[in-house]
Amino acid sequence: MSESALLDMRHLDTRGVRQPITSASHAPGAIYSSEEILAQEKKNIFMKEWxxxxxxxxxxxxxxxxxxxxxxxxxxxxxxxxxxxxxxxxxxxxxxxxxxxxxxxxxxxxxxxxxxxxxxxxxxxxxxxxxxxxxxxxxxxxxxxxxxxxxxxxxxxxxxxxxxxxxxALSEFASDVDLLKMENLRLGSKITLDLPTNWKFVVENLMDVYHVRTLHYNSFGKHRGPPENYPFHLRKNGGTCTRYEARPMTPGGETLFGKMPALANEPDNFAMSAHLAPNMQVIARIDNVHPLVMWPVTATTSRTYVYNLYPKEWFDLPNFAERIDVYDKYMRLVLAEDTTMMNSLQNGITSANYEPGRFSTLEKGIHHVLNDYFRRLDQSA
Ligand code: FES
Ligand SMILES: [Fe+2]
Missing domain, CATH: 2.102.10.10 (Rieske [2Fe-2S] iron-sulphur domain)
Structure with a gap:
């Protein structure tokens, strides 16, 4: 990334993030709280991207x-x-x-x-x-x-x-998620979350495999494989893609439907997630796909939409609405656990005592996405 006058003017020291991950530190707190940065995001990212x-x-x-x-x-x-x-x-x-x-x-x-x-x-x-x-x-x-x-x-x-x-623009991402055949799915429910936190904390949280077995141990964390088993593929356009093992998003980790037709040959614990810069994360299990899209509202508030998708042919199954309600409630529970942490993060980065800490290699996805974010934010054209 070039040293842009704009970023220098704001005393944003991004050098820590731009190191290789084993030497890198997290981003300065200002990117999560400054209205000036939000204005720059709007101009250089959201007004340019699909x-x-x-x-x-x-x-x-x-x-x-x-x-x-x-x-x-x-x-x-x-x-x-x-x-x-x-x-x-x-x-x-x-x-x-x-x-x-x-x-x-x-x-x-x-x-x-x-x-x-x-x-x-x-x-x-x-x-x-x-x-x-x-x-x-x-x-x-x-x-x-x-x-x-x-x-x-x-x-x-x-x-x-x-x-x-x-x-x-979508070519890398499209080939990563093609196996999900999202064109054959339909919106079962759409959850709207208005969060008192910068939009990027939500983006980062969704690819933060490091926290899952701590914060979510009593919910879905116990159904997950070890965090080191996430082979993050880093894409040129700032995307990421990873396949891992996880159970369906229900309280018992059991599917209420079976396998989606597109994933008929995948194991029961199939899970994947893929990031499309700047603000979309597709997360899939064997029995549903739940992409999330994160939007800034102000520098310190955001709106996230969770799109819960199921195969079109399942909508006529008995008790379909009741069944997907189980998934919705569980999703809300997990996201409420995350929200507590993101609220605390939002406060913490404005503390006089906050200094960005070092990355774990488990945070490879976040490191990649942040580096791509700084590249986009810094476009002067
Ligand atoms: S008719 Fe739309 S603003 Fe007057
Ligand atoms: Fe989480």
Whole structure:
């Protein structure tokens, strides 16, 4: 990484992280608490990368829409009458109000402020009391489009003007997780967690195999193999991938469904996780896949979505809802254990007595992801 003026200006000493892992130290606390760093993350990372924002089944039918905010940017995803999915800036062409919120099904988006109306392709269909406004033609006006694409049942978007094609950007990650056949899965439930912690602590925690048999010993830690048995593969684009042994995510570690068809030839204790920079972690067991996507809200708060995916054909099984509820409750329990630690981390890194400590080689994934993060954060273009 080059010594950027911006990073120097903020007295960010990243040299410790940039050492080989056996000599490395953790990152300075400022990257987890500074609003200036968050602004730089937005500009250099989130406004440039392909970002995973939804499952296709969240906008399944023509007219379905989903409105959200990503790092403060209002976004509207809508499926038109032809079945195409588009993403728009959810910013009214009149004064900038969000024209839709939440999710639903519609033929027309009517801005709640002065009722300008837009069709599912983002075209302005009507704008009352605007006839006398000179050189204003609603027919030539449209919501700003945001680049979007679909891969394996996921909707990605990219805020930059000329993004790398989605398939090219995802190629390493896609080959790592191809065996899961996520395009054949469906969203069973989506858990939203608003956390009082920087988004990167959540990213790091999910690949922190070092803590599992300590913090989670009484939950899923007892079903896990030793932490040194995690062969982390480090990818060029900042991703990681590891296959390991772990039981399904239920209180007894037993599956309530059996093996997913795509994993029929894998052992019962199949487990894998893969990271896609900057903010997605796909975690799989023999009987479900539960990707998590982490979003900054402020420098010290974040939102995580947990997407619990199951094979489409299981949705008609008896007691499907009750069964997946067992997985959801267990997931919440494990994440609550993590949240306690992340809250303490968030406080600890602002302590006058905090100095970044040394890495264990078990933290290989975190070390790789942080080094890639600094490379992205430091882009001056
Ligand atoms: S801000 Fe949307 S119609 Fe006025
Ligand atoms: Fe954990």
């Amino acid at each position: 970002l995973c924002v939804a499952r296709v089944e969240e906008v399944e039918k023509p007219g379905d829409y989903y409105a959200t905010r990503i790092i403060g940017e209002p976004v509207l995803i809508a499926r038109n009458q032809k079945g195409e999915i588009n993403a728009f800036a959810n910013v009214c062409l009149h004064r900038g109000v969000e024209i839709a919120s939440g999710c639903g099904n519609t033929e027309t988006f009517t801005c709640p402020y002065h009722a300008w109306a837009y069709d599912l392709d983002g075209k302005l269909a009507s704008a009352a009391f605007m006839r006398e406004s000179k050189d204003f033609d609603p027919k030539t006006s449209s919501l700003k489009k945001i680049h979007s694409g679909v891969w394996a049942g996921w909707i990605f978007l990219n805020f930059s003007a000329n993004p790398t094609p989605l398939a090219e």
